[in-house]
Amino acid sequence: MAYAAGAVLIAALAAGCSSDSGSGGSAPDSKPGTPAASSAPPGKYRTLPDACRAIPLATLKDLLPGTAEMPEAQQEKVYEGAATVTYDTDRRIGCRWKSDAPEGARSIHLDFERVVSYDTSVSDDDRAREVYAKKEAAADLPTSSLPSGGATGGTHDTSASGSGKADPDASGDPSGDADTDGKSSDATADGGTSDGDTGGSPAENLQPRLLDKLGDSAFLDDLLTRAGSTAQHRTVSVVFRTSNVIVTIEYTAQPALSTQVPDSKELQEKAQALARRLVESFNA
Numbered sequence: 001m002a003y004a005a006g007a008v009l010i011a012a013l014a015a016g017c018s019s020d021s022g023s024g025g026s027a028p029d030s031k032p033g034t035p036a037a038s039s040a041p042p043g044k045y046r047t048l049p050d051a052c053r054a055i056p057l058a059t060l061k062d063l064l065p066g067t068a069e070m071p072e073a074q075q076e077k078v079y080e081g082a083a084t085v086t087y088d089t090d091r092r093i094g095c096r097w098k099s100d101a102p103e104g105a106r107s108i109h110l111d112f113e114r115v116v117s118y119d120t121s122v123s124d125d126d127r128a129r130e131v132y133a134k135k136e137a138a139a140d141l142p143t144s145s146l147p148s149g150g151a152t153g154g155t156h157d158t159s160a161s162g163s164g165k166a167d168p169d170a171s172g173d174p175s176g177d178a179d180t181d182g183k184s185s186d187a188t189a190d191g192g193t194s195d196g197d198t199g200g201s202p203a204e205n206l207q208p209r210l211l212d213k214l215g216d217s218a219f220l221d222d223l224l225t226r227a228g229s230t231a232q233h234r235t236v237s238v239v240f241r242t243s244n245v246i247v248t249i250e251y252t253a254q255p256a257l258s259t260q261v262p263d264s265k266e267l268q269e270k271a272q273a274l275a276r277r278l279v280e281s282f283n284a
Helices: 002-024 057-063 072-080 124-139 264-283
Strands: 092-101 104-114 217-225 233-242 245-255
Touching: 057 072, 057 104, 057 264, 072 092, 124 217, 124 233, 124 245, 217 264, 233 264, 245 264
Parallel strands: none
Antiparallel strands: 092 104, 104 245, 217 233, 233 245
16 A cells, blocks of 8 residues: 555656746647758759750741752751750750751750759758859959849959950951850950840940849850861850759851851840740740
8 A cells, every 4th residue: 555655646746847948938849750941942843855855847937048948858867956965854964956057057055954853951042043054154254244243153254355256246347356255245345234135236245244134043155166278156145043944955057167256246136036935835
């Protein structure tokens, strides 16, 4: 009996201590597996479109002039495109098109990259911003094309030793001096505005630059490559981010004659028009 009474007393004391411990604040959640904080939100896009089907046929015909004069079987092969090799088409997918016409060659490379953050504290969108910023910094855009404070990364030099030296003008005159890296500076020295409107003004901005109103962030690069006495080719690149997807367009032209210089204005207008169409398709 004494043992039973003692057990009852101990139980009562334990109950009293338990009730007092709650008066100093709420006890921590002891449920196993409960995260300390909610994970960062996933990106808007969980899959990617088929890159080789992303450009309408009518647009391809415009981007690849001269293809329509080829034999039908050859046309079909050109317009079909060739998928780039990737290991995970849910994360990255691309396609290439190339047309060799008598007046010269044109090619398009389209790349879709879906960025996924493996850090639960960093959202897919934030990680995509970081990836995009590195691409923009690597483009080494001229300082005059950037808003005050410069780009998201890197230093941009427009001195004689930097990337802003003169190129042949957009009229195709090959007499202009080439710079070491081929960056186009067909515009006036002040750089103009940084939007994507190529307008029609004589002083329009055709140098590599940031683009406004194209996805969440975007920039354009323009590279003219000279290879001795052989034909020159120009590649206009448009890179934009929409949520957690980064899209890269590379549009290249190489005239048949070595004395011809690809028209920067034409290539930039067509590359930007394609970029706007792709943004609309992602938002549809």
